[in-house]
Amino acid sequence: MVNIQSPWRNDFPALSKTMSGQPLAFLDSGASAQKPSAVIDAMDAVLRGGYSNIHRGLYEISQNLTQSFEDVRKKVAQFIGAPSDKNIVFTRNSTEGINLVAQCWGRENLSHGDEVIITEMEHHANIVPWKILEDQFGITVKVVPVTSDGILDLDAFKAMLSDKTKLIGVVEISNALGTINSITEIVQTARAYNADIKILVDGSQGVVHRRVNVVDIDADFYVFTGHKLYAPSGIGVLYGKYDLLDAMPPYQGGGDMIERVSFKSGITYREAPFKFEAGTPAIVEVIGLGAAIDYLSAIGMDKISAYETELATYAQKVLGEIDGLTLYGPKDISQKAGIFSFTMEGAHPSDIGMILDQCGVAVRCGHHCAMPLMESMGIDATARASLGMYNNQDDVDSLVHGLKKVQQLFIG
Numbered sequence: 581m582v583n584i585q586s587p588w589r590n591d592f593p594a595l596s597k598t599m600s601g602q603p604l605a606f607l608d609s610g611a612s613a614q615k616p617s618a619v620i621d622a623m624d625a626v627l628r629g630g631y632s633n634i635h636r637g638l639y640e641i642s643q644n645l646t647q648s649f650e651d652v653r654k655k656v657a658q659f660i661g662a663p664s665d666k667n668i669v670f671t672r673n674s675t676e677g678i679n680l681v682a683q684c685w686g687r688e689n690l691s692h693g694d695e696v697i698i699t700e701m702e703h704h705a706n707i708v709p710w711k712i713l714e715d716q717f718g719i720t721v722k723v724v725p726v727t728s729d730g731i732l733d734l735d736a737f738k739a740m741l742s743d744k745t746k747l748i749g750v751v752e753i754s755n756a757l758g759t760i761n762s763i764t765e766i767v768q769t770a771r772a773y774n775a776d777i778k779i780l781v782d783g784s785q786g787v788v789h790r791r792v793n794v795v796d797i798d799a800d801f802y803v804f805t806g807h808k809l810y811a812p813s814g815i816g817v818l819y820g821k822y823d824l825l826d827a828m829p830p831y832q833g834g835g836d837m838i839e840r841v842s843f844k845s846g847i848t849y850r851e852a853p854f855k856f857e858a859g860t861p862a863i864v865e866v867i868g869l870g871a872a873i874d875y876l877s878a879i880g881m882d883k884i885s886a887y888e889t890e891l892a893t894y895a896q897k898v899l900g901e902i903d904g905l906t907l908y909g910p911k912d913i914s915q916k917a918g919i920f921s922f923t924m925e926g927a928h929p930s931d932i933g934m935i936l937d938q939c940g941v942a943v944r945c946g947h948h949c950a951m952p953l954m955e956s957m958g959i960d961a962t963a964r965a966s967l968g969m970y971n972n973q974d975d976v977d978s979l980v981h982g983l984k985k986v987q988q989l990f991i992g
Protein backbone atom coordinates (compact mmCIF):
# COMPACT_ATOMS: atom_id res chain seq x y z
CA MET A 581 0.00 0.00 0.00
CA VAL A 582 1.23 3.51 -0.84
CA ASN A 583 2.30 5.62 2.12
CA ILE A 584 0.95 9.13 1.51
CA GLN A 585 3.81 11.57 2.12
CA SER A 586 3.78 15.33 1.81
CA PRO A 587 6.57 16.58 -0.46
CA TRP A 588 6.54 19.86 1.51
CA ARG A 589 6.86 18.63 5.09
CA ASN A 590 10.55 19.44 5.45
CA ASP A 591 9.84 23.08 4.59
CA PHE A 592 8.24 23.43 8.06
CA PRO A 593 10.90 23.29 10.80
CA ALA A 594 8.42 22.96 13.68
CA LEU A 595 7.33 19.56 12.42
CA SER A 596 10.64 17.95 13.25
CA LYS A 597 10.02 18.67 16.96
CA THR A 598 8.59 16.26 19.49
CA MET A 599 5.59 16.70 21.78
CA SER A 600 5.14 14.78 25.03
CA GLY A 601 8.30 12.92 24.03
CA GLN A 602 6.72 11.64 20.78
CA PRO A 603 7.21 12.71 17.16
CA LEU A 604 4.81 15.60 16.57
CA ALA A 605 1.65 14.81 14.59
CA PHE A 606 0.27 18.32 14.16
CA LEU A 607 -3.40 18.01 13.25
CA ASP A 608 -4.64 21.43 14.31
CA SER A 609 -3.96 23.52 11.23
CA GLY A 610 -7.61 24.56 11.12
CA ALA A 611 -6.90 26.56 14.27
CA SER A 612 -3.55 27.91 13.11
CA ALA A 613 -0.97 26.48 10.74
CA GLN A 614 2.78 25.95 11.15
CA LYS A 615 5.06 28.25 9.16
CA PRO A 616 7.49 27.35 6.37
CA SER A 617 11.13 28.48 6.54
CA ALA A 618 10.40 30.87 3.66
CA VAL A 619 8.04 32.86 5.93
CA ILE A 620 10.31 32.73 8.98
CA ASP A 621 13.33 33.81 6.90
CA ALA A 622 11.51 36.69 5.20
CA MET A 623 10.35 38.09 8.54
CA ASP A 624 13.77 37.53 10.09
CA ALA A 625 15.46 39.37 7.22
CA VAL A 626 13.31 42.46 7.74
CA LEU A 627 13.91 42.49 11.48
CA ARG A 628 17.65 41.98 11.07
CA GLY A 629 18.36 44.60 8.50
CA GLY A 630 15.53 46.30 6.76
CA TYR A 631 13.12 47.42 9.44
CA SER A 632 11.55 50.84 9.76
CA ASN A 633 8.08 52.32 9.70
CA ILE A 634 6.49 52.56 6.26
CA HIS A 635 4.58 55.12 4.17
CA ARG A 636 6.37 58.00 5.90
CA GLY A 637 10.16 57.74 5.85
CA LEU A 638 12.14 59.53 3.17
CA TYR A 639 15.19 57.37 3.79
CA GLU A 640 16.15 54.27 1.84
CA ILE A 641 15.17 51.45 4.20
CA SER A 642 11.74 52.97 4.78
CA GLN A 643 11.21 53.48 1.05
CA ASN A 644 12.31 49.92 0.31
CA LEU A 645 10.10 48.42 3.00
CA THR A 646 7.13 50.53 1.88
CA GLN A 647 7.64 49.12 -1.61
CA SER A 648 7.84 45.53 -0.32
CA PHE A 649 4.75 46.09 1.85
CA GLU A 650 2.72 47.44 -1.07
CA ASP A 651 4.00 44.64 -3.30
CA VAL A 652 2.32 42.19 -0.89
CA ARG A 653 -1.00 43.94 -1.51
CA LYS A 654 -0.50 43.17 -5.21
CA LYS A 655 0.44 39.56 -4.46
CA VAL A 656 -2.68 39.08 -2.35
CA ALA A 657 -4.85 40.54 -5.13
CA GLN A 658 -3.33 38.15 -7.63
CA PHE A 659 -3.59 35.18 -5.26
CA ILE A 660 -7.35 35.55 -4.86
CA GLY A 661 -8.07 36.83 -8.38
CA ALA A 662 -8.99 40.38 -7.30
CA PRO A 663 -8.96 42.98 -10.09
CA SER A 664 -6.53 45.30 -8.29
CA ASP A 665 -4.52 45.90 -5.13
CA LYS A 666 -7.01 48.69 -4.41
CA ASN A 667 -9.51 45.96 -3.48
CA ILE A 668 -7.26 44.66 -0.69
CA VAL A 669 -7.55 46.01 2.86
CA PHE A 670 -5.06 44.70 5.41
CA THR A 671 -6.77 43.79 8.68
CA ARG A 672 -5.63 42.00 11.82
CA ASN A 673 -7.54 38.83 10.92
CA SER A 674 -10.84 37.55 9.47
CA THR A 675 -12.68 38.70 12.57
CA GLU A 676 -11.63 42.29 12.02
CA GLY A 677 -12.52 42.09 8.32
CA ILE A 678 -16.08 41.00 9.10
CA ASN A 679 -16.48 43.58 11.87
CA LEU A 680 -15.23 46.24 9.46
CA VAL A 681 -17.89 45.32 6.89
CA ALA A 682 -20.63 45.07 9.54
CA GLN A 683 -19.79 48.44 11.02
CA CYS A 684 -18.77 50.45 7.94
CA TRP A 685 -21.00 49.00 5.23
CA GLY A 686 -23.74 48.14 7.73
CA ARG A 687 -23.86 51.60 9.28
CA GLU A 688 -24.47 53.18 5.87
CA ASN A 689 -26.75 50.57 4.37
CA LEU A 690 -28.80 48.86 7.07
CA SER A 691 -31.72 50.16 9.05
CA HIS A 692 -34.56 48.90 11.21
CA GLY A 693 -36.32 45.87 9.70
CA ASP A 694 -33.57 45.01 7.19
CA GLU A 695 -32.43 41.41 7.12
CA VAL A 696 -29.02 39.77 7.09
CA ILE A 697 -28.90 36.04 6.36
CA ILE A 698 -26.11 33.93 7.85
CA THR A 699 -25.89 30.18 8.43
CA GLU A 700 -25.94 27.86 11.38
CA MET A 701 -22.40 26.70 10.58
CA GLU A 702 -20.77 30.13 10.84
CA HIS A 703 -17.82 30.76 13.12
CA HIS A 704 -18.68 33.26 15.87
CA ALA A 705 -16.69 35.81 13.83
CA ASN A 706 -19.50 35.81 11.26
CA ILE A 707 -22.33 35.74 13.80
CA VAL A 708 -21.57 38.19 16.58
CA PRO A 709 -20.84 41.28 14.39
CA TRP A 710 -24.31 40.89 12.81
CA LYS A 711 -26.02 40.26 16.15
CA ILE A 712 -24.43 43.50 17.39
CA LEU A 713 -26.15 45.27 14.47
CA GLU A 714 -29.46 43.78 15.62
CA ASP A 715 -28.98 45.68 18.88
CA GLN A 716 -27.60 48.81 17.21
CA PHE A 717 -30.01 49.25 14.31
CA GLY A 718 -32.89 46.81 14.86
CA ILE A 719 -32.00 44.63 11.88
CA THR A 720 -33.00 40.94 11.87
CA VAL A 721 -30.46 38.15 11.53
CA LYS A 722 -31.90 35.06 9.84
CA VAL A 723 -30.11 31.74 10.04
CA VAL A 724 -29.98 29.01 7.36
CA PRO A 725 -30.17 25.60 9.07
CA VAL A 726 -27.70 22.76 8.56
CA THR A 727 -29.07 19.30 7.66
CA SER A 728 -28.18 16.13 9.54
CA ASP A 729 -25.64 15.44 6.75
CA GLY A 730 -23.78 18.60 7.72
CA ILE A 731 -24.71 20.63 4.64
CA LEU A 732 -26.65 23.85 4.25
CA ASP A 733 -30.38 23.53 3.68
CA LEU A 734 -30.50 25.53 0.45
CA ASP A 735 -34.29 25.20 0.13
CA ALA A 736 -34.64 26.89 3.50
CA PHE A 737 -32.16 29.53 2.30
CA LYS A 738 -34.22 30.23 -0.84
CA ALA A 739 -37.38 30.55 1.26
CA MET A 740 -35.66 33.08 3.51
CA LEU A 741 -34.85 35.58 0.76
CA SER A 742 -37.13 38.61 0.90
CA ASP A 743 -37.31 42.23 -0.16
CA LYS A 744 -35.72 43.03 3.17
CA THR A 745 -32.61 40.86 2.58
CA LYS A 746 -29.62 43.17 2.33
CA LEU A 747 -26.62 40.92 2.90
CA ILE A 748 -25.74 37.24 3.09
CA GLY A 749 -22.77 36.16 5.18
CA VAL A 750 -21.59 32.62 4.50
CA VAL A 751 -18.57 30.53 5.31
CA GLU A 752 -16.78 28.94 2.35
CA ILE A 753 -15.56 25.89 4.30
CA SER A 754 -16.87 25.17 7.80
CA ASN A 755 -14.12 25.04 10.41
CA ALA A 756 -16.24 22.71 12.54
CA LEU A 757 -17.57 20.27 9.92
CA GLY A 758 -15.24 20.67 6.97
CA THR A 759 -18.27 21.19 4.69
CA ILE A 760 -17.43 22.93 1.42
CA ASN A 761 -20.39 25.19 0.73
CA SER A 762 -21.81 25.82 -2.73
CA ILE A 763 -20.87 29.49 -2.70
CA THR A 764 -21.51 29.92 -6.43
CA GLU A 765 -25.04 28.52 -6.09
CA ILE A 766 -25.74 30.75 -3.09
CA VAL A 767 -24.45 33.85 -4.87
CA GLN A 768 -26.34 33.09 -8.07
CA THR A 769 -29.58 32.36 -6.20
CA ALA A 770 -29.31 35.61 -4.26
CA ARG A 771 -28.42 37.66 -7.35
CA ALA A 772 -31.30 36.16 -9.34
CA TYR A 773 -33.66 37.14 -6.52
CA ASN A 774 -32.30 40.66 -6.16
CA ALA A 775 -29.08 41.87 -7.77
CA ASP A 776 -28.54 44.39 -4.95
CA ILE A 777 -28.08 41.80 -2.19
CA LYS A 778 -24.49 41.85 -0.98
CA ILE A 779 -22.54 38.67 -0.26
CA LEU A 780 -19.76 38.36 2.28
CA VAL A 781 -17.78 35.13 2.12
CA ASP A 782 -15.75 34.01 5.11
CA GLY A 783 -12.81 32.39 3.35
CA SER A 784 -10.76 31.69 6.50
CA GLN A 785 -10.67 27.95 5.82
CA GLY A 786 -11.42 28.16 2.08
CA VAL A 787 -8.34 30.02 0.88
CA VAL A 788 -6.15 27.52 2.68
CA HIS A 789 -7.41 24.43 0.92
CA ARG A 790 -8.11 25.48 -2.66
CA ARG A 791 -7.60 28.11 -5.34
CA VAL A 792 -9.89 31.08 -4.86
CA ASN A 793 -11.09 33.57 -7.44
CA VAL A 794 -13.24 36.28 -5.90
CA VAL A 795 -14.33 37.57 -9.29
CA ASP A 796 -15.52 34.14 -10.43
CA ILE A 797 -17.55 33.61 -7.27
CA ASP A 798 -18.74 37.23 -7.52
CA ALA A 799 -18.42 37.90 -3.79
CA ASP A 800 -18.83 41.52 -2.71
CA PHE A 801 -16.60 40.92 0.28
CA TYR A 802 -14.20 38.07 1.03
CA VAL A 803 -12.16 37.76 4.22
CA PHE A 804 -9.33 35.55 5.32
CA THR A 805 -6.72 35.38 8.04
CA GLY A 806 -2.96 34.96 7.55
CA HIS A 807 -2.17 32.55 10.36
CA LYS A 808 -4.17 29.68 8.84
CA LEU A 809 -2.50 30.29 5.46
CA TYR A 810 0.99 29.44 6.77
CA ALA A 811 1.65 33.15 7.43
CA PRO A 812 1.98 34.82 10.85
CA SER A 813 -0.86 35.83 13.13
CA GLY A 814 -1.83 39.51 13.35
CA ILE A 815 -2.46 39.94 9.64
CA GLY A 816 -5.64 39.31 7.67
CA VAL A 817 -7.26 40.46 4.46
CA LEU A 818 -10.57 41.99 3.50
CA TYR A 819 -11.31 41.99 -0.21
CA GLY A 820 -14.13 44.29 -1.31
CA LYS A 821 -15.55 45.41 -4.64
CA TYR A 822 -14.05 48.84 -5.09
CA ASP A 823 -17.26 50.85 -5.45
CA LEU A 824 -18.44 49.41 -2.12
CA LEU A 825 -15.16 50.11 -0.32
CA ASP A 826 -15.06 53.59 -1.81
CA ALA A 827 -18.54 54.42 -0.50
CA MET A 828 -17.91 53.07 3.01
CA PRO A 829 -16.92 55.39 5.86
CA PRO A 830 -13.61 54.69 7.66
CA TYR A 831 -13.43 52.03 10.37
CA GLN A 832 -10.99 53.59 12.83
CA GLY A 833 -9.46 57.04 12.83
CA GLY A 834 -5.78 57.88 13.18
CA GLY A 835 -2.55 58.30 11.29
CA ASP A 836 -2.03 57.11 7.73
CA MET A 837 -5.74 56.97 6.84
CA ILE A 838 -6.17 60.73 6.42
CA GLU A 839 -5.38 63.16 3.62
CA ARG A 840 -5.60 66.24 5.78
CA VAL A 841 -6.54 67.07 9.36
CA SER A 842 -7.36 70.63 10.27
CA PHE A 843 -9.25 72.09 13.21
CA LYS A 844 -10.24 74.89 10.86
CA SER A 845 -11.26 73.15 7.65
CA GLY A 846 -12.00 69.63 8.92
CA ILE A 847 -10.71 66.16 8.03
CA THR A 848 -10.45 64.45 4.67
CA TYR A 849 -9.67 60.76 4.27
CA ARG A 850 -7.45 58.87 1.88
CA GLU A 851 -9.07 56.64 -0.72
CA ALA A 852 -9.77 52.94 -0.11
CA PRO A 853 -8.06 50.74 0.93
CA PHE A 854 -5.89 53.18 2.92
CA LYS A 855 -8.76 54.90 4.70
CA PHE A 856 -9.42 51.58 6.49
CA GLU A 857 -5.85 51.18 7.72
CA ALA A 858 -5.43 53.59 10.62
CA GLY A 859 -2.14 53.56 12.50
CA THR A 860 1.08 51.65 11.96
CA PRO A 861 0.18 48.35 10.30
CA ALA A 862 1.54 44.87 11.01
CA ILE A 863 4.57 45.53 8.81
CA VAL A 864 6.63 42.41 9.43
CA GLU A 865 3.53 40.22 9.38
CA VAL A 866 2.54 41.60 5.98
CA ILE A 867 6.00 40.66 4.69
CA GLY A 868 5.43 37.18 6.17
CA LEU A 869 2.07 36.95 4.39
CA GLY A 870 3.74 37.89 1.12
CA ALA A 871 6.35 35.16 1.64
CA ALA A 872 3.61 32.60 2.38
CA ILE A 873 1.78 33.56 -0.80
CA ASP A 874 4.99 33.31 -2.85
CA TYR A 875 5.66 29.91 -1.30
CA LEU A 876 2.14 28.58 -1.99
CA SER A 877 1.98 30.09 -5.47
CA ALA A 878 5.28 28.47 -6.46
CA ILE A 879 3.78 25.07 -5.55
CA GLY A 880 0.28 25.83 -6.85
CA MET A 881 -2.95 25.67 -4.83
CA ASP A 882 -4.38 23.00 -7.17
CA LYS A 883 -1.48 20.70 -6.35
CA ILE A 884 -1.92 21.31 -2.62
CA SER A 885 -5.67 20.66 -2.91
CA ALA A 886 -5.12 17.40 -4.76
CA TYR A 887 -2.64 16.21 -2.14
CA GLU A 888 -4.90 17.15 0.76
CA THR A 889 -7.86 15.38 -0.88
CA GLU A 890 -5.84 12.18 -1.14
CA LEU A 891 -4.88 12.34 2.53
CA ALA A 892 -8.40 13.38 3.60
CA THR A 893 -9.88 10.40 1.73
CA TYR A 894 -7.55 8.11 3.66
CA ALA A 895 -8.36 9.82 6.98
CA GLN A 896 -12.12 9.61 6.37
CA LYS A 897 -11.78 5.87 5.70
CA VAL A 898 -9.63 4.97 8.71
CA LEU A 899 -11.56 7.16 11.15
CA GLY A 900 -14.79 5.61 9.86
CA GLU A 901 -13.47 2.18 10.86
CA ILE A 902 -13.07 3.07 14.56
CA ASP A 903 -15.86 1.60 16.69
CA GLY A 904 -17.86 4.05 18.73
CA LEU A 905 -16.52 7.09 16.83
CA THR A 906 -19.07 9.49 15.32
CA LEU A 907 -17.82 11.70 12.51
CA TYR A 908 -19.74 14.92 11.84
CA GLY A 909 -20.08 16.64 8.49
CA PRO A 910 -20.59 15.30 4.96
CA LYS A 911 -19.81 11.64 4.34
CA ASP A 912 -18.97 12.36 0.72
CA ILE A 913 -15.35 13.53 0.72
CA SER A 914 -15.91 15.64 -2.42
CA GLN A 915 -18.12 17.89 -0.27
CA LYS A 916 -15.59 18.19 2.49
CA ALA A 917 -12.10 19.51 3.25
CA GLY A 918 -9.63 17.69 5.51
CA ILE A 919 -11.34 18.75 8.73
CA PHE A 920 -12.66 15.89 10.87
CA SER A 921 -14.88 16.63 13.85
CA PHE A 922 -15.78 13.65 15.95
CA THR A 923 -16.97 12.38 19.29
CA MET A 924 -16.38 9.00 20.91
CA GLU A 925 -18.80 7.06 23.03
CA GLY A 926 -17.79 7.18 26.69
CA ALA A 927 -15.01 9.78 26.35
CA HIS A 928 -15.41 13.54 26.52
CA PRO A 929 -13.60 15.46 23.75
CA SER A 930 -11.25 17.00 26.31
CA ASP A 931 -10.31 13.47 27.52
CA ILE A 932 -9.61 12.58 23.90
CA GLY A 933 -7.43 15.67 23.52
CA MET A 934 -5.41 14.86 26.63
CA ILE A 935 -4.72 11.25 25.65
CA LEU A 936 -3.81 12.31 22.12
CA ASP A 937 -1.39 14.89 23.53
CA GLN A 938 0.44 12.07 25.32
CA CYS A 939 0.71 10.31 21.96
CA GLY A 940 2.23 13.41 20.33
CA VAL A 941 -0.98 14.21 18.43
CA ALA A 942 -2.24 17.81 18.47
CA VAL A 943 -5.99 18.21 17.85
CA ARG A 944 -8.50 20.84 18.89
CA CYS A 945 -11.26 20.00 21.37
CA GLY A 946 -14.24 22.20 22.15
CA HIS A 947 -16.98 24.11 20.36
CA HIS A 948 -14.64 25.50 17.66
CA CYS A 949 -16.22 28.97 18.02
CA ALA A 950 -19.37 27.50 16.50
CA MET A 951 -21.61 27.17 19.56
CA PRO A 952 -24.89 27.51 17.61
CA LEU A 953 -23.82 24.63 15.37
CA MET A 954 -22.98 22.46 18.38
CA GLU A 955 -26.36 23.37 19.87
CA SER A 956 -28.13 22.30 16.69
CA MET A 957 -26.28 18.97 16.73
CA GLY A 958 -27.22 18.44 20.39
CA ILE A 959 -23.62 18.31 21.64
CA ASP A 960 -21.39 20.75 23.45
CA ALA A 961 -18.06 19.87 21.92
CA THR A 962 -16.17 17.67 19.49
CA ALA A 963 -12.54 16.71 18.96
CA ARG A 964 -11.28 18.01 15.63
CA ALA A 965 -8.35 16.88 13.52
CA SER A 966 -7.56 19.24 10.68
CA LEU A 967 -5.06 18.58 7.93
CA GLY A 968 -2.51 20.92 6.42
CA MET A 969 -0.33 20.62 3.32
CA TYR A 970 2.49 19.16 5.43
CA ASN A 971 0.66 16.26 7.03
CA ASN A 972 1.61 12.70 6.14
CA GLN A 973 -0.27 9.44 6.39
CA ASP A 974 1.87 8.78 9.49
CA ASP A 975 0.15 11.71 11.26
CA VAL A 976 -3.25 10.18 10.55
CA ASP A 977 -1.99 6.77 11.68
CA SER A 978 -0.73 8.32 14.94
CA LEU A 979 -4.21 9.80 15.43
CA VAL A 980 -5.83 6.42 14.90
CA HIS A 981 -3.33 4.79 17.25
CA GLY A 982 -4.11 7.47 19.89
CA LEU A 983 -7.86 7.00 19.47
CA LYS A 984 -7.47 3.25 20.03
CA LYS A 985 -5.76 4.11 23.33
CA VAL A 986 -8.72 6.33 24.21
CA GLN A 987 -11.00 3.41 23.45
CA GLN A 988 -9.00 1.07 25.72
CA LEU A 989 -8.95 3.56 28.58
CA PHE A 990 -12.50 4.85 28.45
CA ILE A 991 -14.50 2.15 26.77
CA GLY A 992 -12.54 -0.95 27.64
Ligand SMILES: Cc1ncc(COP(=O)(O)O)c(C=O)c1O
Pocket residue numbers: 610611673674675676703705706751753754755782784785805949
Ligand atom coordinates in the same frame (compact mmCIF):
# COMPACT_ATOMS: atom_id res chain seq x y z
C1 LIG B 1 -14.32 29.78 9.42
C2 LIG B 1 -13.59 30.74 10.30
N1 LIG B 1 -13.96 32.02 10.32
C3 LIG B 1 -13.34 32.94 11.08
C4 LIG B 1 -12.30 32.57 11.89
C5 LIG B 1 -11.64 33.62 12.73
O1 LIG B 1 -10.30 33.78 12.37
P1 LIG B 1 -9.44 34.84 13.20
O2 LIG B 1 -9.53 34.43 14.64
O3 LIG B 1 -8.07 34.72 12.64
O4 LIG B 1 -10.05 36.17 12.96
C6 LIG B 1 -11.89 31.24 11.94
C7 LIG B 1 -10.83 30.79 12.86
O5 LIG B 1 -10.90 29.72 13.43
C8 LIG B 1 -12.55 30.31 11.10
O6 LIG B 1 -12.18 29.02 11.09
